[in-house]
Amino acid sequence: MKILQVAANTRYGGMPFHVLTLSKGLIGRGHDVALLSMDEGPLLDEFARAGIKVTSMPILGRRASRNPLTLLKSADLVRKTIHGINPDIVHTHGPRAHFFVDLAQLFQKGPAVVSSVHGSFSQFVSGNRGEFSRAASMLKKLQYGGIDKLTARRSTIMIAVCQATRRDLVDVLKIAPDKVHVVRNGIEERCVEPQVVEAVRREFGCKDGDRLVAYVGRIAYHKGVGFLIDAAERVAAGMPDTRFVAVGDGPMVDELQLRVASGSLAGRFVLAGRRSDAIDIIAAADLLVLPSLSEGLPLTLLEAAMTGTAMVASDTGGIPEIVIEGETGLLVPVGDSNALALAIGRLLDDDDERERMGAAARSLWKQQFTVTQMIDRMEELYSRSVLLKV
Numbered sequence: 001m002k003i004l005q006v007a008a009n010t011r012y013g014g015m016p017f018h019v020l021t022l023s024k025g026l027i028g029r030g031h032d033v034a035l036l037s038m039d040e041g042p043l044l045d046e047f048a049r050a051g052i053k054v055t056s057m058p059i060l061g062r063r064a065s066r067n068p069l070t071l072l073k074s075a076d077l078v079r080k081t082i083h084g085i086n087p088d089i090v091h092t093h094g095p096r097a098h099f100f101v102d103l104a105q106l107f108q109k110g111p112a113v114v115s116s117v118h119g120s121f122s123q124f125v126s127g128n129r130g131e132f133s134r135a136a137s138m139l140k141k142l143q144y145g146g147i148d149k150l151t152a153r154r155s156t157i158m159i160a161v162c163q164a165t166r167r168d169l170v171d172v173l174k175i176a177p178d179k180v181h182v183v184r185n186g187i188e189e190r191c192v193e194p195q196v197v198e199a200v201r202r203e204f205g206c207k208d209g210d211r212l213v214a215y216v217g218r219i220a221y222h223k224g225v226g227f228l229i230d231a232a233e234r235v236a237a238g239m240p241d242t243r244f245v246a247v248g249d250g251p252m253v254d255e256l257q258l259r260v261a262s263g264s265l266a267g268r269f270v271l272a273g274r275r276s277d278a279i280d281i282i283a284a285a286d287l288l289v290l291p292s293l294s295e296g297l298p299l300t301l302l303e304a305a306m307t308g309t310a311m312v313a314s315d316t317g318g319i320p321e322i323v324i325e326g327e328t329g330l331l332v333p334v335g336d337s338n339a340l341a342l343a344i345g346r347l348l349d350d351d352d353e354r355e356r357m358g359a360a361a362r363s364l365w366k367q368q369f370t371v372t373q374m375i376d377r378m379e380e381l382y383s384r385s386v387l388l389k390v
Contacts, residue, residue: 004087008094010041025375079104098151112389119296162297162318186374192283200284214285219250224291230337283307305365310357328361
């Protein structure tokens with residue numbers, strides 16, 4: 001089967017990494033996979049090294065939506081790319097990818113379109129509410145909800161990455177239930193050797209008996225990193241043997257650097273920036289924390305589950321499908337730094353409970369979140385899409 005993956009971006013993040021993992025898995029099954037990226041992100045080289053034909057169109061950046069002529073030119077470029085590749089399936093990822101593929105095929109018959117929704121419109125708006133005015137939130141809700149509705153009309157099949165996202169699409173936007181299917185993200189197994197774990201812990205200043213708490217993700221408002229700093233200060237005050245590391249980049253880095261350097265966390269909270277060894281850091285940590293204000297199905301939690309690391313995370317979006325309360329980790333209310341601190345302290349203080357949860361998380365990953373399971377389900381839906389398009 002010839003498949004064109006269309007990604008809104010190829011920057012470091014959950015969605016682009018998912019597209020890369022999916023594409024590599026499909027190639028391994030004998031499919032012909034190409035990528036159309038709407039930017040020239042740093043992951044393009046990874047796609048090329050995997051044997052995936054890459055077309056990038058930086059003109060499809062955010063400015064394309066501000067100029068009608070640029071918008072039409074962009075849609076024409078997408079149309080020509082699809083025509084040149086002539087795929088059996090066009091699989092879109094992200095609102096801009098959905099929108100431009102919809103626009104490109106508006107007045108012509110094209111291949112079957114499968115559209116993956118990695119986070120619904122309501123999840124996006126709720127996660128960024130602190131950065132938007134009420135009027136801006138309403139406009140964003142209309143904008144992204146409208147794109148999802150348009151995508152539903154133009155797509156053969158829609159894919160939600162978790163049940164929470166599917167509920168938003170079906171219950172709120174009233175998209176036909178038989179059109180929306182859940183395909184959970186899958187990640188490949190990685191074995192992290194004990195000597196690597198030890199080296200990571202030494203790098204971040206851990207001595208024998210110290211605890212290491214890790215965060216991996218964007219350093220941005222919707223990820224709840226401000227609440228993480230508040231919680232870390234409370235934990236550190238009562239547990240002086242605890243250290244923290246945040247892996248990632250984003251718009252709040254400078255703000256957090258100032259908070260850490262000028263407060264009680266100086267020397268105990270490391271902002272490590274973007275790292276290629278994030279899984280090693282997760283495996284080396286005693287606990288992974290994800291205080292997001294909104295999420296779809298975050299790959300960071302799947303990586304923690306795969307490595308057998310217990311988790312503390314916000315009770316939002318698809319997170320409870322990975323962090324099962326009291327089994328694989330602890331859930332806390334969104335934006336509650338006190339509850340976050342208490343949950344972190346509870347697990348750091350109980351080695352047996354933390355290890356039991358880590359083992360349960362590992363078992364859950366094997367049951368539901370492997371790459372093999374994701375590719376099996378995706379192939380099934382691709383075949384169904386081709387039949388429905390005929």
